[in-house]
Amino acid sequence: xxxxxxxxxxxxxxxxRKIMRYKVFILMRVAWFSVQVGFFAYxxxxxxxxxxxxxxxxxxxxxxxxxxxILFTVSMFRGYETAQEFEEGLIEYMLSLPxxxxxxxxxxxxxxxxxxxxxxLPMMLIVLFLLGAFDLFSILLAMASAMIFSIGIVSxxxxxxxxxxxxxxxxxxFGILDSLLVRLSTVFYPAIILLSFIPYYYVSSVxxxxxxxxxxxxIFYPQELSKYLINNPMNLAFFIIGFATSMLxxxxxxxxxxxxxxxxx
Amino acid sequence: MSxxxxxxxxxxxxxKRFGDIVxxxxxxxxxYDREIFGLLGPNGSGKxxxxxxxxxxxxxxxxxxxxxxxxxxxxxxEVRKYVGIAFQEPKAMWIDKPIEILTWHARVIGYSMSDAxxxxxxxxxxxxxxxxxxxxxxxxxxxxxKKVEVAKVLIQRPRVAIFDEPTAQxxxxxxxxxxxxxxxxxxxxxxxIVATNEMxxxxxxxxxxxxxxxxxxxxLGTPAELKDKxxxxxxxxxxxxxxxxxxxxxxxxxxxxAYKIDHNNGLIRIYVDKGEEKITPAIEMLSNKVKIKxxxxxxxxxxxxxxxxxxxxxGE
Ligand SMILES: Nc1ncnc2c1ncn2[C@@H]1O[C@H](COP(=O)(O)OP(=O)(O)O)[C@@H](O)[C@H]1O
Ligand SMILES: [Mg+2]
Numbered sequence: 313x314x315x316x317x318x319x320x321x322x323x324x325x326x327x328x329r330k331i332m333r334y335k336v337f338i339l340m341r342v343a344w345f346s347v348q349v350g351f352f353a354y355x356x357x358x359x360x361x362x363x364x365x366x367x368x369x370x371x372x373x374x375x376x377x378x379x380x381x382i383l384f385t386v387s388m389f390r391g392y393e394t395a396q397e398f399e400e401g402l403i404e405y406m407l408s409l410p411x412x413x414x415x416x417x418x419x420x421x422x423x424x425x426x427x428x429x430x431x432x433l434p435m436m437l438i439v440l441f442l443l444g445a446f447d448l449f450s451i452l453l454a455m456a457s458a459m460i461f462s463i464g465i466v467s468x469x470x471x472x473x474x475x476x477x478x479x480x481x482x483x484x485x486f487g488i489l490d491s492l493l494v495r496l497s498t499v500f501y502p503a504i505i506l507l508s509f510i511p512y513y514y515v516s517s518v519x520x521x522x523x524x525x526x527x528x529x530x531i532f533y534p535q536e537l538s539k540y541l542i543n544n545p546m547n548l549a550f551f552i553i554g555f556a557t558s559m560l561x562x563x564x565x566x567x568x569x570x571x572x573x574x575x576x577x
Numbered sequence: 578m579s580x581x582x583x584x585x586x587x588x589x590x591x592x593k594r595f596g597d598i599v600x601x602x603x604x605x606x607x608x609y610d611r612e613i614f615g616l617l618g619p620n621g622s623g624k625x626x627x628x629x630x631x632x633x634x635x636x637x638x639x640x641x642x643x644x645x646x647x648x649x650x651x652x653x654x655e656v657r658k659y660v661g662i663a664f665q666e667p668k669a670m671w672i673d674k675p676i677e678i679l680t681w682h683a684r685v686i687g688y689s690m691s692d693a694x695x696x697x698x699x700x701x702x703x704x705x706x707x708x709x710x711x712x713x714x715x716x717x718x719x720x721x722x723k724k725v726e727v728a729k730v731l732i733q734r735p736r737v738a739i740f741d742e743p744t745a746q747x748x749x750x751x752x753x754x755x756x757x758x759x760x761x762x763x764x765x766x767x768x769x770i771v772a773t774n775e776m777x778x779x780x781x782x783x784x785x786x787x788x789x790x791x792x793x794x795x796x797l798g799t800p801a802e803l804k805d806k807x808x809x810x811x812x813x814x815x816x817x818x819x820x821x822x823x824x825x826x827x828x829x830x831x832x833x834x835a836y837k838i839d840h841n842n843g844l845i846r847i848y849v850d851k852g853e854e855k856i857t858p859a860i861e862m863l864s865n866k867v868k869i870k871x872x873x874x875x876x877x878x879x880x881x882x883x884x885x886x887x888x889x890x891x892g893e
Contacts, residue, residue, distance in 0.1 A: 315687075322685050329681070333672040405668035408632045409685050410657045572636075572653075 323419025377499040391469025417567035467559035497521040503542040583610040590640030615783030624772035661735035667726035676710035796886035808836035811852030
């Protein structure tokens with residue numbers, strides 16, 4: 313057991329080491345995100361002019377959505393890459409190491425999630441700074457929920473790659489999901505507004521992105537934003553945890569099947 | 578003579594298919610505890626497939642392999658604790674550095690951070706890799722990459738150490754350094770399996786050699802035993818133009834009392850006793866059927882052993 317935890321830790325270290333090699337890429341992403349939230353988002357919220365009670369504007373609402381959206385995109389991509397690694401090359405090395413298959417599977421998923429979280433940490437800090445949100449407990453809670461959400465998305469992404477199999481179909485599916493899931497959610501539009509388009513509202517209410525975005529909003533603005541959220545805070549939290557757990561189990565099964573069930577050579 | 582030794586790895590009716598391709602067809606082989614075993618065969622004969630299955634990376638299609646009594650199909654978690662493998666194609670992230678690749682490896686194997694640092698440095702210095710520790714893997718030469726791959730197993734010191742063509746792409750000096758390290762590993766108690774397609778590597782390293790060809794084991798024994806298995810003390814080689822018809826071949830065999838005659842690509846190889854007495858009758862018989870270009874006679878080398886068992890040349 314202790315040994316398994318040590319190996320899990322090392323598998324996560326492996327993924328972190330990997331992303332740390334892309335410093336320039338990360339910097340560019342962070343720079344672009346800064347421009348997006350510091351300039352364009354500011355413009356948009358002026359145009360929208362919506363007020364959410366008190367001092368809150370659409371800008372505050374938007375920022376946490378923007379973070380959710382980038383965490384989603386990065387997690388999907390890391391999951392995709394992790395799944396690709398099970399197809400060729402390095403996976404043979406990993407399969408030869410004294411690591412139980414289940415630990416290897418979970419380690420790769422957690423590694424992908426933590427890497428995604430770290431990659432988007434600067435974005436989260438920028439958002440918190442712009443919001444002026446400096447309460448330590450809130451920040452920790454936000455980080456924890458982002459982390460759990462990322463586990464769910466990375467797992468979802470890995471499962472999809474293994475489920476679809478064909479490379480072209482996978483690329484198309486990922487492209488569609490990336491643009492659709494962000495829009496069919498409360499990431500950029502409050503639930504209240506979505507209510508005037510019922511089908512839209514229903515999709516949003518089962519979309520994990522809505523749950524993270526709204527949960528983050530609740531963390532920082534429990535009073536002001538509570539009536540704009542898609543569900544009550546308890547359900548938001550449960551949904552995120554439930555989503556992450558079930559996806560993690562599913563992806564673990566998929567990976568184990570892949571490497572032991574004859575799917576792997 | 579070796580039959581009293583403990584068996585480390587027992588390969589039983591091992592078959593491996595990839596779709597329609599049969600990579601290994603019913604292999605039976607015992608590898609003894611603490612020996613250096615050379616698996617010799619040309620490209621595509623099933624060496625890597627066998628090695629990867631011992632390392633639990635692939636699963637047998639049929640049959641099974643036991644590593645210290647544990648089945649690779651049913652107890653792979655156990656088997657992996659015993660086995661370390663240096664892959665034929667070095668495995669590492671292109672953007673990674675040798676020092677980090679190896680330190681991470683050492684940590685996974687179970688070294689503490691400080692031990693990992695020390696052992697990695699020792700092995701890197703031994704293999705002449707230390708200078709290159711901070712280069713990117715993608716910038717390394719093929720030979721250096723190979724050495725990094727070999728270093729993993731030397732760091733690990735597993736009970737079963739597998740090297741898949743460990744010195745391909747290395748220069749002569751580097752080859753000798755790696756061979757020395759492999760022998761050292763064996764002296765310290767590891768059972769070593771080396772796959773190679775180079776005769777002199779098999780001979781330089783192995784106590785026993787298994788000749789594998791087209792997925793089948795064709796010969797097995799120490800280098801001396803293998804040479805002894807060639808019947809007759811001599812080989813007459815005759816290069817001809819055109820081809821030899823089966824009838825002539827049979828008459829030739831009877832007349833010379835040959836144990837075996839191989840014939841391909843214009844080369845006839847006749848395995849006989851007292852070769853010097855057989856050359857003239859051979860020429861007499863052949864000269865009115867084919868055009869003889871060259872004739873020579875020699876004692877069998879391991880290359881001839883390979884040819885005898887497979888009917889093919891190693892390079893083919
Ligand atoms: N992963 C694989 N998928 C399909 N065919 C393979 C695979 N690995 C090996 N083969 C085939 O199996 C045969 C044996 O290959 P291999 O074990 O690599 O031989 P060697 O190591 O002796 O060169 C070859 O015909 C090769 O093309
Ligand atoms: Mg090979």
